Amino acid sequence: MFHIYCPNCEEYREEEEFHASGQAHIPRPLDPDSCSDKEWGEYMFFRKNPRGIHHELWVHAGGCRKFFNITRNTQTYEIKEVYKIGEQPSVVAK
Amino acid sequence: MQRYSGFGLLKHSLTHHENWQQIWRNPTPKKKYDVIIIGGGGHGLATAYYLAKKHGITNVAVIEKGYLGGGNTARNTTIVRSNYLWDASAQLYEHAMKLWEGLSQDLNYNVMFSQRGVLNLGHTLQDMRDIERRVNANRLNGIDGEVLDPQQIKEIVPHMDCSGDSRYPILGASWQPRGGVARHDAVAWGYARGADSFGVDLIQQTEVTDLIIEDGTIIGVKTDRYGDIKADRVGAVVAGNSSVVAKMAGFELPLESHPLQALVSEPIKPVLDTVVMSNHVHGYVSQSDKGDLVIGAGIDGYTGYGQRGSYPTIEHTVQAIVELFPIFSRVRMNRQWGGVVDTCPDACPIISKTPVKNLFFNCGWGTGGFKATPGSGEVFAASLATGEMHPLAKPFSMFRFHNGALIDEHGAAGVAH
Numbered sequence: 001m002f003h004i005y006c007p008n009c010e011e012y013r014e015e016e017e018f019h020a021s022g023q024a025h026i027p028r029p030l031d032p033d034s035c036s037d038k039e040w041g042e043y044m045f046f047r048k049n050p051r052g053i054h055h056e057l058w059v060h061a062g063g064c065r066k067f068f069n070i071t072r073n074t075q076t077y078e079i080k081e082v083y084k085i086g087e088q089p090s091v092v093a094k
Numbered sequence: 095m096q097r098y099s100g101f102g103l104l105k106h107s108l109t110h111h112e113n114w115q116q117i118w119r120n121p122t123p124k125k126k127y128d129v130i131i132i133g134g135g136g137h138g139l140a141t142a143y144y145l146a147k148k149h150g151i152t153n154v155a156v157i158e159k160g161y162l163g164g165g166n167t168a169r170n171t172t173i174v175r176s177n178y179l180w181d182a183s184a185q186l187y188e189h190a191m192k193l194w195e196g197l198s199q200d201l202n203y204n205v206m207f208s209q210r211g212v213l214n215l216g217h218t219l220q221d222m223r224d225i226e227r228r229v230n231a232n233r234l235n236g237i238d239g240e241v242l243d244p245q246q247i248k249e250i251v252p253h254m255d256c257s258g259d260s261r262y263p264i265l266g267a268s269w270q271p272r273g274g275v276a277r278h279d280a281v282a283w284g285y286a287r288g289a290d291s292f293g294v295d296l297i298q299q300t301e302v303t304d305l306i307i308e309d310g311t312i313i314g315v316k317t318d319r320y321g322d323i324k325a326d327r328v329g330a331v332v333a334g335n336s337s338v339v340a341k342m343a344g345f346e347l348p349l350e351s352h353p354l355q356a357l358v359s360e361p362i363k364p365v366l367d368t369v370v371m372s373n374h375v376h377g378y379v380s381q382s383d384k385g386d387l388v389i390g391a392g393i394d395g396y397t398g399y400g401q402r403g404s405y406p407t408i409e410h411t412v413q414a415i416v417e418l419f420p421i422f423s424r425v426r427m428n429r430q431w432g433g434v435v436d437t438c439p440d441a442c443p444i445i446s447k448t449p450v451k452n453l454f455f456n457c458g459w460g461t462g463g464f465k466a467t468p469g470s471g472e473v474f475a476a477s478l479a480t481g482e483m484h485p486l487a488k489p490f491s492m493f494r495f496h497n498g499a500l501i502d503e504h505g506a507a508g509v510a511h
Contacts, residue, residue: 001404001405001406002404015404015406016406019395020395020396020397022350022397037496037497037498038496041348041495041496041497041498042346042496044439044495045348045439045495046346046347046348046495047337047346047348047349047350048337048346049337049346049347049349049350049351049397050337050338050341051335051337051338051351051399054397056396056397072396074351074397074398074399074400075398075399075400076400077398077400077402
């Protein structure tokens with residue numbers, strides 16, 4: 001059970017208000033027309049899925065309805081940091 | 095291997111059951127094997143068993159970081175069925191179902207496979223259209239299935255609320271009479287005992303820490319306890335940890351590892367002699383031989399390797415069960431646990447060659463791998479034995495996510511992800 005700080009609401013709220021939306025920082029292909037099938041497949045389906053530090057996208061679905069990022073340890077479930085869309089994480093995997 | 099029989103049981107009773115053999119050895123690994131299987135769960139042990147039995151390859155090691163069958167094999171809700179929509183997956187799961195039907199005899203080990211039938215409920219018109227389509231597809235694939243109306247359901251499960259007065263009324267169901275449940279631990283133990291009797295080395299408490307790859311070909315694995323162990327071919331059957339092993343090999347998989355939780359109630363008198371599943375209110379329940387209700391539902395939305403999930407998911411699960419069975423509202427829950435499931439974007443497994451030569455993966459079973467254990471093991475063993483994928487495994491290549499030939503089984507998977 002997570003207690004998550006929403007950087008947009010600037011408040012701690014319970015996990016039920018939030019929805020996890022998977023890996024963060026997935027860039028859209030810059031030139032979609034020239035992408036190969038392999039590049040499209042990897043953009044669509046292939047994910048980091050690390051055991052350890054993970055940067056992920058969450059949405060405050062039952063609150064401000066805005067997206068933001070969390071850096072979290074997927075083994076211990078400890079939330080390392082919360083940061084807004086457009087910002088870069090300060091905690092990264094070694 | 096000591097064969098089990100009624101007569102043997104009688105014989106051992108004369109010596110107060112003190113002289114039973116250990117059912118598998120605890121060997122020290124050799125320096126080199128024909129095949130190494132990473133992961134000693136149900137699928138890995140089944141693979142080892144069929145490699146030895148069907149293909150005569152007995153110079154095999156199964157390397158397990160914990161104990162045999164201690165991961166998702168020990169953590170699932172034991173449901174077995176084969177009513178999947180698409181040809182590729184229906185044939186794979188039906189292949190497993192046919193093996194289930196003779197498994198206890200084949201292994202000489204009682205896996206307590208009970209074909210008590212599986213109901214998949216429909217609560218909306220669209221549910222019912224999908225159910226009719228799926229049952230028709232199943233029958234064309236030679237899989238048993240019927241569409242039932244609420245009155246027929248009521249005859250099978252008299253305690254379920256089929257009145258039509260509930261928030262999500264039951265409009266009908268698909269019914270697979272050959273589906274049912276099996277004793278999950280016995281499946282792992284039976285395969286382990288069978289594989290061991292052919293000379294397969296089961297190496298427990300040993301973690302594979304890295305893969306040894308030369309010129310794009312795998313030649314062995316590094317372990318924490320026994321150093322390097324060489325192998326001609328390596329099969330990774332590591333469920334939730336597949337992405338971690340793939341990273342050692344230098345590629346990514348289209349998987350996300352999520353917590354999946356389940357729970358059992360206190361034992362109660364026999365009340366439910368079939369399996370009830372509902373995609374719409376999202377829960378599934380059966381009753382074990384001990385009398386406890388075995389309950390499961392959806393994954394937790396975030397990724398996690400911690401073998402535990404969040405409380406709201408349990409709450410939603412129990413809400414769904416009470417919606418179906420108001421009679422269960424005061425049953426107390428006994429235990430709750432989580433496993434790590436490797437979910438695939440199309441809710442179908444990956445049984446595949448990889449970018450590394452002689453390294454094969456069997457993963458991505460997500461929330462529904464237990465039912466496929468015998469079939470998965472058999473087709474993966476055939477692939478490891480010959481170096482070419484078994485015809486039933488071919489559609490499940492990891493490269494389908496590059497060419498777009500996905501097998502969308504979200505409807506039949508039974509668990510939303």
